[in-house]
Amino acid sequence: MTNKPVLLIHGGAGLSSPKNLPQERQEEAISVLKKIVKDCYEMLRNKSPALDVVEAAVNMLEDCPLFNAGYGSVIASDGKCYADASIMDGKTGLAGALCGSTQIKNPISVARKIMERTPHVMLIGEDVHQFAVSEGFELIQNEELLTEYRISQLQRAQKSNKLLLDHESVEEGKSLQPEEKMGTVGSVALDVFGNLAAATSTGGLVNKRIGRVGDSAIIGSGTFVNNQTCAVSSTGHGEVFMRHCVAVRISHLMEFGGLSLQTAAQQVLEELPEKSGGLIAVDREGNFCLPFTSGGMFRGFCNGGEPVGLIWK
Amino acid sequence: MTNKPVLLIHGGAGLSSPKNLPQERQEEAISVLKKIVKDCYEMLRNKSPALDVVEAAVNMLEDCPLFNAGYGSVIASDGKCYADASIMDGKTGLAGALCGSTQIKNPISVARKIMERTPHVMLIGEDVHQFAVSEGFELIQNEELLTEYRISQLQRAQKSNKLLLDHESVEEGKSLQPEEKMGTVGSVALDVFGNLAAATSTGGLVNKRIGRVGDSAIIGSGTFVNNQTCAVSSTGHGEVFMRHCVAVRISHLMEFGGLSLQTAAQQVLEELPEKSGGLIAVDREGNFCLPFTSGGMFRGFCNGGEPVGLIWK
Numbered sequence: 001m002t003n004k005p006v007l008l009i010h011g012g013a014g015l016s017s018p019k020n021l022p023q024e025r026q027e028e029a030i031s032v033l034k035k036i037v038k039d040c041y042e043m044l045r046n047k048s049p050a051l052d053v054v055e056a057a058v059n060m061l062e063d064c065p066l067f068n069a070g071y072g073s074v075i076a077s078d079g080k081c082y083a084d085a086s087i088m089d090g091k092t093g094l095a096g097a098l099c100g101s102t103q104i105k106n107p108i109s110v111a112r113k114i115m116e117r118t119p120h121v122m123l124i125g126e127d128v129h130q131f132a133v134s135e136g137f138e139l140i141q142n143e144e145l146l147t148e149y150r151i152s153q154l155q156r157a158q159k160s161n162k163l164l165l166d167h168e169s170v171e172e173g174k175s176l177q178p179e180e181k182m183g184t185v186g187s188v189a190l191d192v193f194g195n196l197a198a199a200t201s202t203g204g205l206v207n208k209r210i211g212r213v214g215d216s217a218i219i220g221s222g223t224f225v226n227n228q229t230c231a232v233s234s235t236g237h238g239e240v241f242m243r244h245c246v247a248v249r250i251s252h253l254m255e256f257g258g259l260s261l262q263t264a265a266q267q268v269l270e271e272l273p274e275k276s277g278g279l280i281a282v283d284r285e286g287n288f289c290l291p292f293t294s295g296g297m298f299r300g301f302c303n304g305g306e307p308v309g310l311i312w313k
Numbered sequence: 314m315t316n317k318p319v320l321l322i323h324g325g326a327g328l329s330s331p332k333n334l335p336q337e338r339q340e341e342a343i344s345v346l347k348k349i350v351k352d353c354y355e356m357l358r359n360k361s362p363a364l365d366v367v368e369a370a371v372n373m374l375e376d377c378p379l380f381n382a383g384y385g386s387v388i389a390s391d392g393k394c395y396a397d398a399s400i401m402d403g404k405t406g407l408a409g410a411l412c413g414s415t416q417i418k419n420p421i422s423v424a425r426k427i428m429e430r431t432p433h434v435m436l437i438g439e440d441v442h443q444f445a446v447s448e449g450f451e452l453i454q455n456e457e458l459l460t461e462y463r464i465s466q467l468q469r470a471q472k473s474n475k476l477l478l479d480h481e482s483v484e485e486g487k488s489l490q491p492e493e494k495m496g497t498v499g500s501v502a503l504d505v506f507g508n509l510a511a512a513t514s515t516g517g518l519v520n521k522r523i524g525r526v527g528d529s530a531i532i533g534s535g536t537f538v539n540n541q542t543c544a545v546s547s548t549g550h551g552e553v554f555m556r557h558c559v560a561v562r563i564s565h566l567m568e569f570g571g572l573s574l575q576t577a578a579q580q581v582l583e584e585l586p587e588k589s590g591g592l593i594a595v596d597r598e599g600n601f602c603l604p605f606t607s608g609g610m611f612r613g614f615c616n617g618g619e620p621v622g623l624i625w626k
Contacts, residue, residue, distance in 0.1 A: 095556050099412070099526075100437050120525045121555045124413050125438045127524020211440020212433050213412075220533040220558040242434045243408050245533035245561045252562065256570035
């Protein structure tokens with residue numbers, strides 16, 4: 001009952017270099033990350049369960065237009081945005097996930113209800129909306145999730161007729177700037193009771209096929225928790241993370257290979273193609289890491305001191 | 314180039330006892346399983362790649378009304394059937410998956426095309442149909458996948474207003490007979506080139522929510538392959554298999570824990586709640602196993618001798 005809690009958040013990996021992201025945008029992102037870390041760490045200090053805290057952190061990231069999840073999600077090829085999200089609770093081993101919702105303001109909260117209020121792990125498509133309504137969520141219009149910035153990003157992407165990662169950009173035939181990467185969002189936490197939790201939420205890829213699902217919805221790839229090992233939320237090239245089952249691979253390297261969290265996380269990232277992305281992870285002892293192989297990753301953390309917000313290496 | 318090939322198939326776990334399944338039904342199933350094993354093993358002997366052979370085996374299982382995939386899938390709460398499927402290729406490490414298709418005759422073949430012809434791993438819902446058409450597949454009417462037997466099973470399930478596993482039954486307020494379990498189908502193979510592949514396909518649960526997705530579509534849970542370790546296809550309580558990332562857990566126990574395939578597979582099944590299901594797995598050396606914790610599992614195999622078809626322990 002006396003664990004020192006730990007909170008980590010991320011707002012996506014895939015940035016290339018500080019010179020490509022306007023200074024004021026960097027400052028705004030860092031300020032938001034620190035604020036979220038501060039508020040959510042306060043919850044942990046006040047004995048909130050890790051599960052509540054990762055949900056709250058992801059809700060705040062979903063509500064912030066800077067990041068690719070909830071409000072400000074990137075837009076698919078048909079002009080709508082589609083959400084994928086997953087959450088896992090180390091205390092119970094239960095998990096919830098959803099894919100392809102278009103009318104949910106905070107997908108991670110619906111994923112949690114799927115975990116808690118159905119015998120299932122994953123629901124997709126229209127059924128997510130039906131379920132959400134039955135649980136008292138209000139459906140919103142998809143347009144309410146779109147920002148001017150994402151609409152212009154889609155138009156530039158469609159002009160070049162290219163499938164884009166959320167963090168890629170196209171202008172006059174050039175790639176979208178890597179600095180338009182706002183990636184997935186996620187959070188992992190260790191609470192004072194020694195329980196771990198993880199949550200991940202995303203709008204996917206700019207100009208993507210409407211049915212494409214990435215790792216953010218997949219237990220074992222984008223999200224995984226085992227109270228005996230660690231909690232992981234990842235961000236990056238979704239298909240690569242799915243084929244490598246990145247999140248659970250880290251847990252298994254600890255469980256079966258005896259590696260430390262940091263060594264396991266580093267090893268798994270190094271096995272992937274270069275610049276595949278990053279992740280945040282915390283273990284049962286409160287050790288944590290936020291490694292990435294991209295140029296930058298929006299991230300923040302606190303384990304008792306001042307809240308930290310960072311972008312670059 | 315001189316590996317002795319191995320082929321395994323399954324048609325679902327969850328049977329309880331021989332006395333509850335009519336003798337003629339047992340004989341029919343065993344005969345079908347043997348025939349599929351024989352035909353597909355012949356492909357392996359003739360140097361077909363493992364990937365082609367697991368696809369062919371699953372196509373045959375999908376086409377057989379005895380098993381819960383493709384034609385003869387169980388029916389969801391709205392009177393339609395919904396397919397989930399996934400396939401993985403050990404040679405390339407690539408994977409493909411789909412969820413929630415209603416108009417595809419052979420879901421595993423579309424999952425393979427998603428792997429080979431898109432940069433993605435998973436597509437869901439209507440987009441699966443759009444993609445399939447673009448690849449030359451013909452869409453069918455959902456009714457063409459339904460059998461009289463499955464329609465009566467749904468009616469009995471709805472009478473009792475119960476969510477049912479595909480292998481559960483309800484009659485006059487009683488559970489559907491366990492013998493109505495026809496489960497997921499799947500196949501794993503080792504070819505003469507030393508490559509592994511796995512494929513899994515299902516119609517899900519009787520009277521399920523239309524958006525529910527189980528482990529059959531999830532790389533790492535229902536299906537996983539690593540050419541350095543093993544190929545796995547699982548069947549059983551989908552949500553349990555998803556939370557435990559069953560398929561990749563076996564691979565990681567071999568890779569990080571140094572366990573043999575048999576020991577790893579047995580250990581992972583024993584960690585699950587009792588009667589959770591079963592799986593088929595083959596390693597790079599040609600060792601294989603078909604363990605299950607239910608009363609029975611429709612299964613077949615060949616590694617050079619006579620084709621074998623089995624139901625009970």
